[in-house]
Amino acid sequence: MAEILKGGAAAKALNAETAERVSALRSRGVTPKLAILRVGERPDDLAYEAAAMKRCAALEIAAEQITLPNTVSQPELLAAIDALNADDSVHGVLMFRPLPKHLNEPEACERLHPAKDVDGITSGSMAKVYSGVGAGFAPCTAQAVLELLRHFDVDLSGKRVAVIGRSLVIGRPAAMLLMQANATVTLCHSRTEHLAEITRAADIVVAALGKAETIGPEHLCPGQVVVDVGIHYSDAKQRLVGDVDFDAVEPIVSAITPVPGGVGSLTTAILARHIIEAAEKSF
């Protein structure tokens, strides 16, 4: 029986600390504020926006929704970003992606000031994640992997971590953050040979490959800690599943995150934390 690493417990602890920092900011006359910039009405965006608004309300972080139509032009989008950059009352900006195809997404991302880039979409934030210095933030989900391991006192220094998946949203930034916490990280991906051999040699396995229930007992060993970043709807099981075959793996490993209720439960708490950090740096 593995220990179940519930994201809710980690989020609760993190939010309690964030609430104290919000109070401290408010007592100095600063109201931390998030702006959410959304183009169109993608269901995923709406769901995450609702969760972020709820999290901000609970933590007394101000939140403003800027909603642009699917037909918005690139100059109009850039003007909206410029306005948020110039607005000193806004500390963090969450811009949903992917943007509609007619827009130049890289240009839009780069337009945002890294100091307000609380979800790590600018090259400034990427340089920060890679180098450990400069302005900007890691993508919230990648940071959530670290925070979850920290909450459950999983020792990282010197430990071997296999990260599966090299996306710029999760795999790559998680690998860099884990390395900066002194883990020895192997970054695995679709072209990796002998994946099971590599994951079985690790102390910690982070699954972020984006394929439902792909990591199974053959990839894992007793004693390991497994963090599952995937989230998929399984038609067969009529419920959400992760990148890891939880039912098959849970009896083997030492600890594992559930899906749902694992890393995903921490994401808005990390977003709130980033907003507070941006606000603290703003004066």
Add this chain to the structure above:
Amino acid sequence: MAEILKGGAAAKALNAETAERVSALRSRGVTPKLAILRVGERPDDLAYEAAAMKRCAALEIAAEQITLPNTVSQPELLAAIDALNADDSVHGVLMFRPLPKHLNEPEACERLHPAKDVDGITSGSMAKVYSGVGAGFAPCTAQAVLELLRHFDVDLSGKRVAVIGRSLVIGRPAAMLLMQANATVTLCHSRTEHLAEITRAADIVVAALGKAETIGPEHLCPGQVVVDVGIHYSDAKQRLVGDVDFDAVEPIVSAITPVPGGVGSLTTAILARHIIEAAEKSF
């Protein structure tokens, strides 16, 4: 008996190709040009500057030396960088570091335009190395590791690579470039436990830890390719040595770079290549 991977052979091939691209640029009326910005008279800087000037002369790349005294002020240094950014005839800038302690080195690095940052010192270049997109270049020595492996037809896709050392000049960028070439990279460092176990499981080992003759037979296996990025003067041996104990390791592995005459022999060829790439992008 291992195959000896000589950097000179790789440099010769690379320079021949660069010379053709210089001709093509010149026939279009563009003279590729490097500016070398040096503060003070550090012997390492002078040696590398002489090698870079010689390489540029041989390839008919123009080169300008800007030399500032050790006592230069930060505003004077920034003004020199601004002038190089504004000068359309200059395609690449090599600024030696470390700068004297009284100067703000991060600010000076950031001042350089990433498009002219041919040795990968700006956050723009770091974001490029990390993400694979954007303006900028990898540090020349990290790129030299890749070029050397490419020259000797060492297959990277799916192969396991252990990179030892996580500096921003070599280990970290080499790891990202190797990963982008579809290798499965493990980034090892001073806090890594069971280093020998990790390196012995790799197909390719890149030693960039900066400690003389630290990687020995216990770290390596038959069949492996070893790239030694270190360079140190051994008082005991009265000659240059690498991070790898070459004499002890060469009988075991399949292929290995010598020191000197390995990765270091490629560095100015990579610098020249970056200048050409910058010039090609400039119009």
